Amino acid sequence: MFSSCVDPSSLQGLNWLSCYLTTGKHIDFYWSFLTVLTLLVVTAPTALAFGFGGAMLARSPHLPLRILGKGYTAMVRGIPDIVFFLFFVIALDQSIEWLVHQVRCPDWTDPIRNGLEFRVCPQAKVPQNSSPQVWHSIYGFVLAVITFALVFGAFAANVLYGAMQAVPRAQLETAEAYGMNHGQVFRRVLVPQMWVYALPGLSNLWMILIKATPLLFLLGVQDIVYWARELGGAKTAVYAFPHPDWRLYYFLALLVFYLAMTKFSEVVLTRVQNRLSHGQATAAGEAQRKAAT
């Protein structure tokens, strides 16, 4: 990065360190923080949407829909995350390629499945073999978001389902007495009131999601934990910047990052909780009302 960094072996002390911390590899490390944050920002709302859908299905008066909603939560919650991440992603990737294969290569005669091998025609590869690495990374990232959203959506569905059940029946009955139909009761009374019950569960999920990002590496996306391990490992003279085992320092930096994320989330979640409790028929809402008078 700096012109003085051309010959690292001649550098000393701070100069060495400043050059070391700005190598291409370290820049990749810094970018991976952004990858993780992007994943969180994209996954959280998607998972919430999956959860909302799942909870609505689980409450549906129609049996098939109810089975679908409950089946989704039960299945995902029952399977260990790591199995899900290994199995589901490969299945998703292969089914996408299989679909493209059907469209693009109808004349292909070789078997697609050959023992353990999965082989579609070259035109059906997603992304194409010839496309730049960045597309492969983006594709991997999108698969990661879908998988994370599906897993955390199932947990969120259960939380939201419980929250919907927790809204006092009297509130809904009152709304019905005013002549609102099912949809109106749901939109105007049930949904606005359920969040305060859902928040503790959802904030738990958010915290777990923050810490689950190292699973990204299973999906081929290089996250901060991968880089910390790779950069911190002992380096022989074959590298431009040899150093002993520094994983401790790298993982300490990650510790600070994760603690900062946790603290920040806690502050935000407390504010949201206060806001949602306002005017609610809960102990917290009651306390707010008393404090105001």
Next chain:
Amino acid sequence: MKKLILTTALLALTAGAASAQTIRLGTEGAYPPYNFINDAGEVDGFEREVGDKLCELAALTCEWVTTDWDGIIPNLQSGNYDVIIAGMNITAERAEVLAFTQNYIPPATSAYMALSADTDVMGGVVSAQTGTVQSAHVAASGATLVEFATPDETVAAVRNGEADAVFADKDYLVPILEQSGGQFAWAGEEVQIGDGVGMGLRKSDTELRDKFDAAIATMKADGSLNTLIVKWFGDKVATY
């Protein structure tokens, strides 16, 4: 309608099918000097040079991909890359699921490295990387095996006392031992395992395998492979 949208999205994603196919080379990127990620963040090492040269000889466009060692064979089989070139020893067990080219590194020795030369490598705790020929050897030797996902962690385990010795390719351990300032020493006997290091491909990819096989033969014949071996591993190792 939904299917139509999905198909359109997929077509958009995969648009621009180039006529010349790119061959993706999968490596671990954590096994210097065979393959590692250099400070610029690129794949480097002996296999980088050999791989680039072989692609040139076979007139192929190649691209490098890194993956963790644990999933290197399943990822090849599901088509995420086309070739494994990651210091993988040719063994009968692996040849059941992969098609290997001829070796581009002659059968090399594996060695035990410990804090002192008189460490008991047959009865103590020995670390090795998961899914390697070395870990299988340790498991069969009577020593207690501790496995790690990356080669670096196997060495770190000896340094911090978790394991008595590490068992790995000698070529990987040599620079570590030489630069440890006397901290490490060879222990036990050296062992010959495997039939040398080769490239692994899907069994159905016979055409590509033959191309690389021919390119390796060319490099062996004109001596350029030996030059690279000496450049990265020193002049004390076996050559062709």
